Amino acid sequence: MKTVKVNIVTPDGPVYDSEVAMVIAKTVSGEIGVLPGHIPTVAPLAIGTVTLKKEDGSQELVAVSGGFIEVRPDQISILAPSAELAANIDVNRAKESLARAEQRLQKKQDDIDFKRAELALQRAINRISVHEGN
Ligand code: ATP
Known part of the structure; x- marks a missing residue:
């Protein structure tokens, strides 16, 4: 498994929905890097940056204001009170x-x-x- 589907959702609607090679997020107990096939986990997020690393080597940054990350082997979901892609800030x-x-x-x-x-x-x-x- 080379990529994992990532959804970032806020009360205003979906912010991101695509396949990535890695997600780096800031949980309340520290930064985590999640690769495809990761064991199921749920963790509360701090206010921080979520880095989405693509298969082609590029990356996208998202400002997230807390919430939760739910990791499953084939899908990562981030539910946050607010989240903005760098270009939308x-x-x-x-x-x-x-x-x-x-x-x-x-x-x-x-x-x-x-x-x-x-x-x-x-x-x-x-x-x-x-x-x-x-
Ligand atoms: P502000 O004082 O500017 O409202 P805030 O931190 O209180 O900032 P939030 O309550 O976190 O704002 O967000 C409210 C809504 O406004 C969310 O939908 C969030 O994505 C959006 N938002 C807040 N600040 C920005 C910004 N600088 N650029 C783009 N969208 C923003």
């Missing part, structure tokens, strides 16, 4: 979101606001990084 929006989050973190009114701002900050940094190809 509005980098100015992400920079504005980052600036807002930084302002909120400086105010630091209570714990809930702090956590929300911290997550928004991570999403924005992740989108900027995926847009830049990192």
Whole structure:
């Protein structure tokens, strides 16, 4: 088995559906690389980059904001609150979101606001990084 089918789905609809040679994803307990034929696994994802390596050697980056990865030998599914392919990221929006989050973190009114701002900050940094190809 040389490739595995990958689906990335969000509440807004499907983001990706194709065959790849390898998936690298950031789970809450660290990065995993998944090849075709992998044993079944489910893991929660962190805010981070999903790298989709194609059979021709090219790769595609997706900014994912958490959710889950479900691995089966012939299919990998990623369910995430939001996910954007690098080409679909509005980098100015992400920079504005980052600036807002930084302002909120400086105010630091209570714990809930702090956590929300911290997550928004991570999403924005992740989108900027995926847009830049990192
Ligand atoms: P913002 O403050 O800009 O709304 P956010 O991190 O709060 O950012 P989310 O709640 O994660 O946004 O996402 C809401 C929707 O907007 C999702 O469908 C997500 O894919 C989309 N989205 C958010 N930021 C961007 C971006 N910079 N480029 C493209 N789509 C984005």
